[in-house]
Amino acid sequence: MVFSSDPVVSVSNASIFQGIHTVLSDLNFSIEKGEFVFLIGRTGSGKSSLLKTLYADLPLIMGDAYISGYQLNGITQKNIPFLRRKLGIVFQDFQLFPDRSVAENLHFVMRATGWKDKTKMKSRMIEVLMGVGLGGASNKFPHQLSGGEQQRVVIARALLNEPSILLADEPTGNLDPEVSDGIFKLFQEINKRGTAILMATHNYELLKKYPYRILKCENGRLLDSKTTKFQIGQDWAL
Numbered sequence: 001m002v003f004s005s006d007p008v009v010s011v012s013n014a015s016i017f018q019g020i021h022t023v024l025s026d027l028n029f030s031i032e033k034g035e036f037v038f039l040i041g042r043t044g045s046g047k048s049s050l051l052k053t054l055y056a057d058l059p060l061i062m063g064d065a066y067i068s069g070y071q072l073n074g075i076t077q078k079n080i081p082f083l084r085r086k087l088g089i090v091f092q093d094f095q096l097f098p099d100r101s102v103a104e105n106l107h108f109v110m111r112a113t114g115w116k117d118k119t120k121m122k123s124r125m126i127e128v129l130m131g132v133g134l135g136g137a138s139n140k141f142p143h144q145l146s147g148g149e150q151q152r153v154v155i156a157r158a159l160l161n162e163p164s165i166l167l168a169d170e171p172t173g174n175l176d177p178e179v180s181d182g183i184f185k186l187f188q189e190i191n192k193r194g195t196a197i198l199m200a201t202h203n204y205e206l207l208k209k210y211p212y213r214i215l216k217c218e219n220g221r222l223l224d225s226k227t228t229k230f231q232i233g234q235d236w237a238l
């Protein structure tokens with residue numbers, strides 16, 4: 001049972017591994033419902049590994065972690081799809097099926113996550129596409145959309161099951177600055193509607209402009225702007 005006062009993410013005494021290599025150790029942090037948090041750090045510092053652990057693509061071997069009401073340590077293969085229904089995941093590369101329309105891309109996820117009622121599926125699909133500003137795009141194929149529009153479809157797809165948190169790994173990394181600004185604003189709108197966001201980014205401008213909480217991977221540790229003062233760094237050295 002998830003109570004509304006529970007944090008969406010809660011991590012204690014955890015270490016993050018890639019095989020036998022420890023990437024981050026002694027992690028202790030939580031993310032509250034509706035919080036917006038940046039995740040920063042130099043290339044190879046562990047941002048993606050942390051996100052992968054949170055969506056159970058990497059096993060949590062040491063420590064405790066809960067996300068969207070699921071305990072990550074000891075989670076079974078059978079339960080991972082159920083966990084992922086509670087999360088929205090957005091990557092830098094859009095990962096849409098190129099040979100399927102926008103509607104078919106969304107339908108695929110809905111069917112895979114247990115939706116059956118065709119009327120409800122259609123109205124939810126329209127709702128999420130409208131929500132990302134792509135109300136008229138359902139019959140288009142990915143190649144007929146710009147990079148920014150494709151990313152909006154990916155965000156719509158991530159929102160289908162009303163996740164309590166969106167995990168975003170460099171979601172604006174492949175887009176030019178103006179387009180990425182629009183995508184960032186979309187994340188802010190989604191956040192204002194109540195979804196927590198954990199966003200890995202190298203975009204120094206965003207950090208300067210929007211004073212959200214920052215988690216920084218540095219020297220195998222995770223620094224938290226809520227409890228520690230630290231330098232953000234320059235964009236090449238985030």
Ligand SMILES: Nc1ncnc2c1ncn2[C@@H]1O[C@H](COP(=O)(O)OP(=O)(O)OP(=O)(O)O)[C@@H](O)[C@H]1O
Nearest residue numbers: 018019023041042043044045046047048049050217
């Ligand atoms: N699949 C993998 N197998 C083994 N080691 C890996 C794998 N992926 C990443 N690593 C290693 O884990 C460490 C953390 O990498 P990670 O991708 O989490 O960093 P990152 O902060 O997300 O980097 P970037 O900003 O470049 O995306 C690095 O030392 C990297 O080489």
